Amino acid sequence: MRETCVPTGVELKDTGFGYTLSLIGGKYKMIILYWLAEKKVMRHNELKRSIGTISFKTLSLMLKELEADDLIIRKEFPQVPPKVEYSLTERGLSLIPLLNMICDWGEKNSLQPQEGVKKQA
Template sequence: MPKSYNIGVEATIDVIGGKWKPVILCHLQNNGLMRTSELKRAIPTITQKMLTQQLRELEKDGIINRIVYNEVPPKVEYELSQYGKSLSNILSALCYWGEFHVEKLYNQGENVSLIRQDHVNIP
């Protein structure tokens, strides 16, 4: 059965949707090559199992590259693929909007804070 989408955003969400994939991708966009342990430290609330699963799915979809070094102990790093880099504007826009949203909530008196600001300025 061929896969069909009613609107383009469905195809985007099919690849990068969920709680963790955009977070992983933003870290890779901002930091470049990262080891699994570095990603885990950057996203402390994700479980190791979920991180591994999300990385595998992103690799399968061609969004990230998994680089394995022939060392003992094994060293594995992840980076955005060329195809994954095509998501740059989307990821930056998501970060920017999230920062805007947190500021709005804070100004409304909500107890909210943002540890890092990672957006790239968008025109």
């Protein structure tokens, strides 16, 4: 196991941990990446329906940020009405094992009562 991901005297933003958080941090980015990993290709409204609690504007902003960070591909088809599809880049796909580990950790730790903590009636 490594000594520390954020060494003393180093700003979080200057570490690999900080960089990763800057790419996937926030309320929706990991969810968007996860849906794209599951479905492979999705359109804007399909993503919005799948997430449910995200506004059109916020989803558009998150997609632009993920595209700028080279985590997703935006493919626009020249037709009327316009058609745009989103999918993961190779770089985006490389984050999926990390998201799966987060999922596994949550399943293991949220479904089991914590030691020393009594359940409230």
